Amino acid sequence: MTKKRERLEVIYDLLKIVSDHNNSIKPTPLLRFSNLSSQSFNEYMKELLAKDLVKVVVDKKGRKAITLTDKGFKYVEKYKTILGFIEEFEL
Amino acid sequence: MPSHYLANNSFLIVDAVYTLLVTIFCLIIYFKTKEAYSLTKHKGIKYFRNSFLFLGLAYISRLIFQIVLISGIFQGIITGRALFMITIALVGYFSTMAILLLILSSLWKKSKWFIVVFNVIAISVSMVTILTTSPLILVWTQLGLFLIAIILSLIFHSKSKKLTSIRIVYFLLFVFWLINMFFLQPRTFMPTELKSIIHLVSIAVFAIILYKVSKLIK
Numbered sequence: 001m002t003k004k005r006e007r008l009e010v011i012y013d014l015l016k017i018v019s020d021h022n023n024s025i026k027p028t029p030l031l032r033f034s035n036l037s038s039q040s041f042n043e044y045m046k047e048l049l050a051k052d053l054v055k056v057v058v059d060k061k062g063r064k065a066i067t068l069t070d071k072g073f074k075y076v077e078k079y080k081t082i083l084g085f086i087e088e089f090e091l
Numbered sequence: 092m093p094s095h096y097l098a099n100n101s102f103l104i105v106d107a108v109y110t111l112l113v114t115i116f117c118l119i120i121y122f123k124t125k126e127a128y129s130l131t132k133h134k135g136i137k138y139f140r141n142s143f144l145f146l147g148l149a150y151i152s153r154l155i156f157q158i159v160l161i162s163g164i165f166q167g168i169i170t171g172r173a174l175f176m177i178t179i180a181l182v183g184y185f186s187t188m189a190i191l192l193l194i195l196s197s198l199w200k201k202s203k204w205f206i207v208v209f210n211v212i213a214i215s216v217s218m219v220t221i222l223t224t225s226p227l228i229l230v231w232t233q234l235g236l237f238l239i240a241i242i243l244s245l246i247f248h249s250k251s252k253k254l255t256s257i258r259i260v261y262f263l264l265f266v267f268w269l270i271n272m273f274f275l276q277p278r279t280f281m282p283t284e285l286k287s288i289i290h291l292v293s294i295a296v297f298a299i300i301l302y303k304v305s306k307l308i309k
Contacts, residue, residue, distance in 0.1 A: 008131055051132065075130045082127045082136075085307040089257055090197045091135025 008086075010036070010044060012079045015053060015072050024057070024065045048072075102283055106274075107157040109290040110150050116297040117147030120304050127308055134199045142192035146268075149185035152178055153271075176221060183229045184217035186268065190233060193261065194240045201247055212236070230272045237265050260299055267293040 005013070017033045018025050025033075031041045045066075048054045053072040057065050068076070085091075124140040127133075156178040159165050165174065191209035198205065220229045270289055274281070 008133065011131075071130065074126075078127070078130060081308055082131060082133075085124075085127060085304070086133065086135060088303060088307055089135075089139060090255070091133065091139055 008079070008083065010034075010040075011048065011053070012076065014044060014048065015068060015076050018054065018066055018068050019073070019076055023067050026063065026065055030066055102286070103157060103161050105287065106290070107154060107161065109294065110154040110157060112294055113297050114147050114150040114154060116294075116301050117143045117150060120301055121147060123301075123304050123308055135196050138192045138196035138199055142189050142196060145185045145189035145192060149182050149189060152181040152185060176224065179226050179229065180217050180221050182272075183220040183226075184213050186229075186272070187213040187216045187233060187236070190236055190240070190265065190268075194236075194243065198243060198247055226272060230269055233272065234269060237269075257303070260296060260303075263292075263296045264300070267296055 014030065014034055017030055021029075027045070031038065034041060034044075036044065045054075049056070051071075052069055053075055054066050055069055057067050059065065120143040121140050124136055128136045128140060156174065159174060160171075188209065191213060195205050195209060216229065216232045219232070220226065267289065271293065274286070
């Protein structure tokens, strides 16, 4: 059985998916790639928006896409160092 | 500042420099971890950095006490005993909170109520120290808290009983803090050379933590 992903890891995975899709992905494929339940996905999306890690962009046709903010890019960049810090200090 | 006063208090000045250095280390650790916390809002990081903020505040209180003693600026305004009591109350609260927050940084997943309980403990410890007018009470209480921390750590981290480098560093940090608190006790005699060695090792412990933080969070 695979280990349940930690919250920080899920956030990293979501942001990495967006980043790997040229920083623009629709919510449905993001949900599919994330391997989360719809309920968990919605909770995480709320958290990401509240923490200003992603933003929702609506195009002229009214289609929604999710993109990373500067803070989101920084999270992706720093995730591994922060994880190392958490593990080292047993936080 | 009268020069003869400084000459008679040379060790007090060395002690103040040591306190200043440790305070700076604590504050650097606090500010270095700011970005990691603002990005993740990870509670463990929050309690860890707050622990060093409180430890810094405890050392700042101690430093202010030393500066006032060395300079004698409040002579005739406030008695030495009153000044000592204010210092010990502040140092007692800040240092107890620092210890408890460091414990909380690795146990935060276990209960939401720890932070409230810990604040009550820190205030109680501070009050008892004032009422008994003895920093030794603080040393014994904090030693008790340390033993509780070890027991809690063994209960909650029963799967990982490894003696990791950070656990050794935390242990040393705590031991040297207790020795420092012992210094605050009036009429405590300890040879200057021994005090200096303790200060140097204590600075080294903080430097190791700062180095580890800096290495991991660039």
